[in-house]
Amino acid sequence: MPTEERAPLDVVIVGAGVVGAACAYYATRAGLSVAVVDRGPVAGGTTGAGEGNLLVSDKEAGPELELALLSTRLWRELAAGLPPEDAVEHELKGGLVVAPDETALTALRAFAAGQRAAGVVAHEIPPGELAAMEPQLAPGLAGGFHYPQDAQVQPAKAAAALLRAARHRGARVRLGEEVTAILTSAAGAVRGVRTPRGEIHAPAVVNAAGTWGGRVAELAGSHLPVLPRRGFVLVTEPLPPGLIRHKVYAADYVADVASGSAGLQSSAVVEGTPAGPVLIGATRERVGFDRTLSTEALRRLAGQA
Template sequence: MPKRHSLDAVIIGAGVVGAACAFYAARSGLSVAVVDRGPVAGGTTGAGEGNLLVSDKEAGPELDLALLSTRLWRELAGELPDTEYEPKGGLVVAPDETTLKALRTYAEGQRAAGVEHAEVTADRLHDLEPHLAPGLAGAFHYPQDAQVQPAKAAARLLAASGAEVHLGEQVTEILTDATGAVRGVRTPRRELLAPAVVNAAGTWGGEIARLAGTHLPVLPRRGFVLVTEPLPRVVRHKVYAADYVADVASDSASLQSSAVVEGTPSGPVLIGATRERVGFDRTLSTEALRRLAAQAQALFPVLAQVDVQRVYHGFRPYLPDHLPAIGADLRVPGLHHACGHEGAGIGLAPGTGAIVAARLAGTEPPMDPAPFRPDRDFGEETEA
């Protein structure tokens, strides 16, 4: 006989977004359970670099969510031990004057939204990053950019929530009552009963939506990361070329790459990021790795003599309009979504969790969630 539990909400997904939803829901006085088909941070979270970025977002709702989350991450860093939170700042570099001029316009739009930045002239670049390649036109420094170790962050949030956690259990059914309203979930081992279910299943968010009898067009977008041998701190900030911003916003299904290079407290340098829509194909792409290595070396020639010790990859949960789905799904009473953040889920997790928790508790959310409505028109695509 399956075990039954009475809860305020069941959260599907033990990645950083699901963990943040559990954390803030518990802070609102709610009783929650978290269920995941795998381990904590076993999906997109565990394959991420831990980016907490405002620099790569233009003025709009995603940037507003990033700024809220940036503030909340700072607060969490003082509460949660061992997340490797590092407010290192970001440096967006321009190879030529035309690109630098475009960066100025882009940065001014961000400033009006509350983003801090400062232009760095070519003659001052090496004060910030001594090993940068010569000949760059300049850069913009973003002090609000930061980093965490994503798997640790998810685990610490989940532990601090005090939530009931069920790992290695795939949700096989969303339970509903005679009116069609959610009343919990079923796994092969148990039923978890609650008047609210939160879909924080990342790249499987579309599958969970289908179980609930609705539609969310989440697609996986594959990305690779290179990890070097441990080094002295040769890269001080999160450094990337200006074309990374365009790659993030692109709708292309084909392989795109723009190196994001950063040191870590433990020594290795992380080099991302590629993007391509190939379904859940886990095949190693030598072309993707070659491009990343060449682009990283172009930014930091010193890396040409450094060994890559390992490569990992994951799948970002992509929605066609590049905004996550956050909040109540009006098509299915009691169903909430917190997925589709693509490569920004780690950075956007606290703000997402705070919005979802407010909706669950019936309180005022910390920002207007309307742009993230799960039942909006996504301008849908089909998988390439």
């Protein structure tokens, strides 16, 4: 049966992934009244399929790196401030980027130099010391760089924990409810959203719909060029703790992440988790919203790892 919120709120957040959950958490902490609306469950989109990387190592100097450095600080604060039952598996594991040859190592040196100037900590690791950091590494690598600021969270847990904290401060979370319209006044000012259950009034709407952000923007008459990019991660059975000590990845991962190519790309990324499974990534390709399993992508991941 259609329903309406009884009184206007301060903000409606569209999306219950980690970005929407974080927006709700900080908005309620600032004293705002909030509703979070998602057509699916908590972390039902990209958040639930992600690795939870909190990386500075793969970003060149500029606005994105500045945001990443801020993000790593905020996650440390969140991990320390959330109650034990809301643990987000925050790990300050650090990243280890490895180079297969001197050409790749030279490129990594130049990349790291620019990052250091922006506040990133990066230590060059000679080839003879790599095995001490990661005993499972293949032999013959030219060297690498250690980034101690790299970290990881369990993304679905993180989104759920942030939403619970927001709920404790009064946020309303409405799942399984799709936003079908952005409400505006005659003058064009935002005044809320419409869903199949009714209208939710607020003078601000946050688009945190992730991959579907472009479609939500269209409801407001805006063009937002957000496009989906499919990726796969292999997940092993639980393995002995400490088998993989850092987030370990090949130098070509940096270029692949920044690339706008539509074709299938894969670059080796291997990391452990507190629960035991090892995550092996990562691929990326532009195939729209097609979530069909690609055996070719998985084959590449296994071989590169």
